[in-house]
Amino acid sequence: MFVPKKLIVTGGAGFIGSNFVHWVIQNVDDVEITVLDALTYAGNLENLKGLPEDRVKFVHGNICDKGLVEELFSRADSCVHFAAETHNDNSINDPEPFVETNVRGTYVLLQAARRFNLRFHHISTDEVYGDLALDDPNKFTENTPYNPSSPYSSTKAASDMLVRAWHRTYGIMSTISNCSNNYGPRQHIEKFIPRQITNILVGIKPKLYGDGLNVRDWIHVDDHSSAVWKILTKGRIGETYLVGANGERSNKEVLRIILSLMGKSEDDFEWVRDRPGHDRRYAIDSTKLRTELHWNPTKSKFEEGLKDTISWYVDNRSLWMGQKDCVEKKYSLSE
Numbered sequence: 001m002f003v004p005k006k007l008i009v010t011g012g013a014g015f016i017g018s019n020f021v022h023w024v025i026q027n028v029d030d031v032e033i034t035v036l037d038a039l040t041y042a043g044n045l046e047n048l049k050g051l052p053e054d055r056v057k058f059v060h061g062n063i064c065d066k067g068l069v070e071e072l073f074s075r076a077d078s079c080v081h082f083a084a085e086t087h088n089d090n091s092i093n094d095p096e097p098f099v100e101t102n103v104r105g106t107y108v109l110l111q112a113a114r115r116f117n118l119r120f121h122h123i124s125t126d127e128v129y130g131d132l133a134l135d136d137p138n139k140f141t142e143n144t145p146y147n148p149s150s151p152y153s154s155t156k157a158a159s160d161m162l163v164r165a166w167h168r169t170y171g172i173m174s175t176i177s178n179c180s181n182n183y184g185p186r187q188h189i190e191k192f193i194p195r196q197i198t199n200i201l202v203g204i205k206p207k208l209y210g211d212g213l214n215v216r217d218w219i220h221v222d223d224h225s226s227a228v229w230k231i232l233t234k235g236r237i238g239e240t241y242l243v244g245a246n247g248e249r250s251n252k253e254v255l256r257i258i259l260s261l262m263g264k265s266e267d268d269f270e271w272v273r274d275r276p277g278h279d280r281r282y283a284i285d286s287t288k289l290r291t292e293l294h295w296n297p298t299k300s301k302f303e304e305g306l307k308d309t310i311s312w313y314v315d316n317r318s319l320w321m322g323q324k325d326c327v328e329k330k331y332s333l334s335e
C-alpha cells in the first residue's frame, strides 16, 4: 500500500479536482496537498474555500511550465493529475488548448514524475473508447480498444498513451483511471446537468440536443474521488482501472428528472440541433476496480444526488451567475 504524505493535485480548482481535495481532507488524516491550477475559465478558487490552510496550499501555474512543475515535484511524493481542457464543444471550436494542456501538459508532468520518482495517477475518461450502440449488450472494459471521436477525447487518449509508455519505457510508478460522466457540486455551468439546472433557475427553457436519447453513465463526483484514492493507494502500478456506478440514463431522462425535482413540467424544454460527432452511449464495466480493490460507490441514488446538486446551485448563485450570459452566448452560436 502506498501512503501519500505530500500530494500534488493538478486542476484542483476545477470541478472534480476540487471535490477530490475536499474528499481527501474530510476522509484522510496526515496528507498535505498542493493544488497546481492555471485558473482557466473552468477553474475557480472559490471551489477550494473552507479547506484548512495548513493542509492545502494553492499554486497558480500551468502544468506546461517545466520549471515550476519540477520545483513542486521535487518536494512531493505523489501527483493526481486532473488538469485538462474538458469541454467537447469547445474542443470542436478550438482544439489547440486541448493539445497543449492535455498532451503536452501531461508530457511535462510525466518527465518530472520520472525525474523525481513520484507516484503518478492519471485521470482519464471513458470517452477514449468512443461510443456504444444503444442496444449493444457490452460495456467498456479495460480491454476495449481506444476509438476517440472528438478533439477532446482524442487528446485524452493521447495522454493515456503517454502514461502507459512512460511506465513501460522508464518504469514510472503510474496508474490510470477512466471514469464515466460525473455530476455533483462545483461543476462549470457549461456542462449538461448544471446548464439545465441554471437555465431553469434564471428562467431560460432547458435545451436538449438531437433526439435526447444519448446515454451517459452517471457517477456522483464523491464516488469518483473515493475510487481515485483507492487506486492511488492500493492500485497495481502500470494498471488501468475503469470507474463507473451503473448509472446509465438518457439525456432526456436526466432532464425530465431535473425539471420534475425543480417543480416544472417534464416537457418544459426545447429541442436543439445535435453537435457534430456526438457519442451515442457510454457504459462502464467497473468489475476490475470492485473485485481487485474492493471499491463500491456509496452515492448511487441518482435522484437524491441530483436533488443535492440542485440545492448547491440554488445556494451558490453568486459563484455562477456572472458566467451565465457568456456561456449561453457561446451556445447560441451553435444551437
Ligand SMILES: NC(=O)c1ccc[n+]([C@@H]2O[C@H](COP(=O)([O-])OP(=O)(O)OC[C@H]3O[C@@H](n4cnc5c(N)ncnc54)[C@H](O)[C@@H]3O)[C@@H](O)[C@H]2O)c1
Pocket: 010, 011, 012, 013, 014, 015, 016, 017, 036, 037, 038, 039, 040, 041, 042, 043, 044, 061, 062, 063, 064, 081, 082, 083, 084, 085, 086, 087, 101, 105, 123, 124, 125, 126, 156, 178, 179, 180, 181, 182, 183, 187, 188
Ligand atoms: N467531468 C467529467 O464528467 C469527467 C469524467 C471523466 C473524466 N474526467 C476527467 O477529469 C479531469 C477533471 O475534469 P473536470 O470536469 O473537473 O474539469 P474542469 O474543466 O472542471 O477543470 C479543469 C481544471 O484544470 C485547470 N487547468 C486547465 N488547463 C490547465 C493547465 N494548462 N495547467 C494547470 N491547470 C489547468 C482548470 O483551471 C480547471 O481548474 C479531466 O482530466 C477530465 O478529462 C472528467
